[in-house]
């Protein structure tokens with residue numbers, strides 16, 4: 001059985017963990033405060049979930065999700081992730097994360113920073129464009145008319161295929177949107193951020209994000225233009 005390791009078990013981590021358990025995966029959760037603080041979540045998720053340290057979760061995962069605030073990305077364990085596919089949900093909120101000059105100058109992307117930290121892993125940007133409440137609700141069986149599509153970015157075709165298969169299993173279609181360097185198109189404030197999965201601009205009312213809409217909004221992103229103001233996703 002495939003095990004999903006989670007570095008971070010907050011809004012997005014716990015939501016992906018629930019989707020993964022429901023799809024038949026085992027999950028190993030971790031956070032900054034220690035496994036004992038995850039006992040309630042583990043109990044809710046049931047026998048296919050357990051809690052561990054971040055290093056142990058990284059070691060246990062066949063596929064690993066990094067879903068911590070951007071300011072903590074350098075804490076992600078490096079050695080246990082060598083050779084693995086690492087899904088990255090990070091978004092940049094300067095008020096939360098502090099300013100990162102290279103991001104402010106649009107010289108890099110959040111996922112490129114994680115990839116520099118994990119040079120022997122295959123980082124794939126995914127899940128960053130959808131509010132966790134919508135993520136919990138919009139999963140559908142393969143082929144359903146109202147299935148949502150999530151953009152994925154990465155530099156390794158095999159890793160993107162692995163993530164695409166995981167998305168399919170948890171109820172989502174994947175759209176290969178390019179490399180990590182191109183993932184600025186889906187960062188905070190770009191057109192595809194949050195809104196495809198929100199009804200009439202209300203992020204708390206989920207609506208299916210269709211592939212043609214996601215593709216169109218990705219194409220409309222303009223790196224030289226100012227991003228729209230930060231979208232109101234609750235952040236840690």
Ligand SMILES: NC(=O)c1ccc[n+]([C@@H]2O[C@H](COP(=O)([O-])OP(=O)(O)OC[C@H]3O[C@@H](n4cnc5c(N)ncnc54)[C@H](OP(=O)(O)O)[C@@H]3O)[C@@H](O)[C@H]2O)c1
Pocket residue numbers: 007008009010011012013030031032033034054067068069070072075076089090091092127128129130131132133233234235236
């Ligand atoms: N909220 C959303 O809907 C959403 C959607 C897409 C993407 N994102 C992005 O995804 C990331 C996570 O968001 P979130 O809303 O899930 O955040 P969150 O609810 O605050 O959860 C963050 C998790 O990361 C853990 N963590 C923090 N520092 C850590 C460290 N050094 N080592 C290990 N674990 C650490 C926290 O553990 P402790 O609680 O023990 O500190 C917590 O479990 C952020 O970059 C966010 O911008 C969020």
